[in-house]
Amino acid sequence: MEEELTPDLCVIGGGSGGLSVAAAAAQLGVSVVLVEKGLMGGDCLNYGCVPSKALLAAAKRADAVRTASTFGIDVLEAQIDHRAVHDHVHRAIANIAPNDSIERFTGLGVRVVQAQASFLDKDTLEAGPVLVRARRFVIATGGTPFVPAIPGLDEIPYLTNETIFDIGERVQHLIVLGGGPIGFELGQAHAMLGAEVSIFDTGAFLTKEDPEAARVLLKRLEESGVAMYPNTRVERIEPSVQGLAVHFHHGTDNVIVKGSHLLVATGRRPNLKPLSLDRAGIAHTDRGIKVSEQLKTSNRKVYAIGDAVGGQQFTHLANYHASIVIKNALFRLKPDVSAMPIPRVMYTDPELAQVGLTEEEARSKSRRIRIYRWPFADNDRAQCERRTDGFIKVITKKDGTILGVTIVGPEAGELLQLWIVAIAKEMRIGDLTSLVLPYPTYSEISKRVAFAYYRPLLNKGWLRWIIGLLRKLG
Numbered sequence: 001m002e003e004e005l006t007p008d009l010c011v012i013g014g015g016s017g018g019l020s021v022a023a024a025a026a027q028l029g030v031s032v033v034l035v036e037k038g039l040m041g042g043d044c045l046n047y048g049c050v051p052s053k054a055l056l057a058a059a060k061r062a063d064a065v066r067t068a069s070t071f072g073i074d075v076l077e078a079q080i081d082h083r084a085v086h087d088h089v090h091r092a093i094a095n096i097a098p099n100d101s102i103e104r105f106t107g108l109g110v111r112v113v114q115a116q117a118s119f120l121d122k123d124t125l126e127a128g129p130v131l132v133r134a135r136r137f138v139i140a141t142g143g144t145p146f147v148p149a150i151p152g153l154d155e156i157p158y159l160t161n162e163t164i165f166d167i168g169e170r171v172q173h174l175i176v177l178g179g180g181p182i183g184f185e186l187g188q189a190h191a192m193l194g195a196e197v198s199i200f201d202t203g204a205f206l207t208k209e210d211p212e213a214a215r216v217l218l219k220r221l222e223e224s225g226v227a228m229y230p231n232t233r234v235e236r237i238e239p240s241v242q243g244l245a246v247h248f249h250h251g252t253d254n255v256i257v258k259g260s261h262l263l264v265a266t267g268r269r270p271n272l273k274p275l276s277l278d279r280a281g282i283a284h285t286d287r288g289i290k291v292s293e294q295l296k297t298s299n300r301k302v303y304a305i306g307d308a309v310g311g312q313q314f315t316h317l318a319n320y321h322a323s324i325v326i327k328n329a330l331f332r333l334k335p336d337v338s339a340m341p342i343p344r345v346m347y348t349d350p351e352l353a354q355v356g357l358t359e360e361e362a363r364s365k366s367r368r369i370r371i372y373r374w375p376f377a378d379n380d381r382a383q384c385e386r387r388t389d390g391f392i393k394v395i396t397k398k399d400g401t402i403l404g405v406t407i408v409g410p411e412a413g414e415l416l417q418l419w420i421v422a423i424a425k426e427m428r429i430g431d432l433t434s435l436v437l438p439y440p441t442y443s444e445i446s447k448r449v450a451f452a453y454y455r456p457l458l459n460k461g462w463l464r465w466i467i468g469l470l471r472k473l474g
């Protein structure tokens with residue numbers, strides 16, 4: 001027996017983006033149906049941001065124990081209980097899950113339908129036994145791991161981000177295919193937890209990042225024993241006594257690397273097929289749904305947000321998309337999706353954070369830019385904590401307007417916040433010099449780099465003349 005629902009808004013997908021739209025709309029008194037085929041919270045909560053950061057947190061503790069002797073603290077070898085680490089990761093998920101639960105959303109007045117959604121025509125969605133004819137639809141169906149066609153891969157039990165957090169035992173040797181954020185974060189986490197780790201990429205590593213900053217991170221990974229194989233195409237994978245063996249060419253040599261586990265982290269593709277988008281007249285490619293600046297699809301009743309759109313894939317971007325849909329669908333406002341700078345952070349050690357343009361991107365747009373740098377080695381807090389690798393780099397226009405900021409180093413993701421505000425508010429780098437920041441904090445690196453803007457002034461004759469005159473006047 002089919003039930004027919006006619007809400008104002010139907011959200012497809014209960015992950016980061018979909019839940020933000022549903023919660024905001026319901027709290028504004030709009031009738032909302034939310035369709036989710038799997039776990040509430042989507043990728044970020046269950047298989048993505050949360051478990052990966054929880055695993056990294058445990059891994060960084062293990063690393064701190066390993067390096068404690070540099071502080072004069074003698075600790076015996078870190079004893080890692082891998083089952084307890086697994087439980088810590090799943091406790092973090094469980095502690096956050098109530099925020100995303102069916103109970104919470106039902107309490108907000110959202111009707112949650114647990115089924116896979118599929119369009120029947122331009123106005124109608126089918127979700128299990130329910131038909132939804134909504135005034136507006138929002139597609140927030142996220143993505144799934146892309147698995148490349150490598151001979152032998154389908155004959156071995158490989159891991160993806162959807163299964164790696166289920167491991168509760170020691171990983172002997174993790175082979176990672178893909179040197180993107182997933183490969184680096186999870187590769188480093190496992191290395192710190194005692195695994196041998198090898199990371200393969202068909203291209204160079206971290207090509208989107210500032211090359212100087214990328215070098216700091218790559219050096220750290222190499223020093224911690226992670227084997228790096230950039231520009232290497234794995235040609236064949238087969239089972240071995242240890243688990244698996246990957247075959248590739250190095251020059252004219254055939255090389256084999258053997259491992260116990262394989263993680264496939266070679267990018268993601270949007271979940272579009274089951275939606276039958278063609279039946280609803282929604283234009284798309286296999287990389288994402290085509291949308292306007294206000295995230296409207298080619299069907300005027302339907303919006304698409306988050307990973308389903310393709311391009312950059314971040315929880316904060318999906319949330320930002322949600323705010324745009326709410327403004328446009330409910331208040332008829334026309335916010336522009338490109339109005340805000342979208343930051344990104346890799347939560348490795350050291351963290352690598354970026355907002356706005358990289359130096360390379362800025363140079364390709366204009367030759368009239370300025371670059372300012374400050375190293376963590378010249379930050380007192382970093383010296384106390386012995387976390388001196390890395391730097392901040394700020395790119396500005398000639399007049400000091402901030403175009404972009406790269407930070408590689410301790411707490412880079414936290415340090416970036418000030419610069420996100422500065423760019424969003426179109427501030428100039430000099431504006432930051434008048435702030436009083438607590439000493440000794442890593443944040444002082446931001447003020448120090450801002451002072452660098454005034455350094456050329458110190459060579460100006462007129463400035464020295466004024467200082468000299470004031471001195472004479474007593």
Ligand SMILES: Cc1cc2nc3c(=O)[nH]c(=O)nc-3n(C[C@H](O)[C@H](O)[C@H](O)COP(=O)(O)OP(=O)(O)OC[C@H]3O[C@@H](n4cnc5c(N)ncnc54)[C@H](O)[C@@H]3O)c2cc1C
Nearest residue numbers: 013015016017037042043048049117142306307313314315
């Ligand atoms: C390992 C990993 C680590 C990450 N770490 C970070 C991080 O630190 N910071 C960050 O910002 N981003 C991170 N990301 C990216 C982030 O998880 C995604 O960008 C974010 O989850 C996208 O949100 P979304 O709402 O578009 O999709 P999702 O959160 O994936 O939600 C989509 C939901 O739609 C449901 N669905 C799909 N198809 C249908 C259908 N036909 N019918 C009904 N329901 C459907 C799915 O079951 C899912 O629950 C990470 C990703 C991974 C994989």
Ligand SMILES: NC(=O)c1ccc[n+]([C@@H]2O[C@H](COP(=O)([O-])OP(=O)(O)OC[C@H]3O[C@@H](n4cnc5c(N)ncnc54)[C@H](O)[C@@H]3O)[C@@H](O)[C@H]2O)c1
Nearest residue numbers: 148178179180181182200201202203265266267313345346
């Ligand atoms: N901290 C964060 O914000 C965070 C963390 C994890 C993931 N994410 C997001 O999730 C998405 C997916 O991450 P990802 O790391 O899987 O994807 P990615 O697309 O960023 O990186 C995938 C890498 O795999 C390589 N690759 C492709 N085919 C290959 C093959 N056959 N063999 C070896 N390497 C191959 C690519 O060259 C690329 O470097 C990204 O958009 C990312 O931004 C964000």
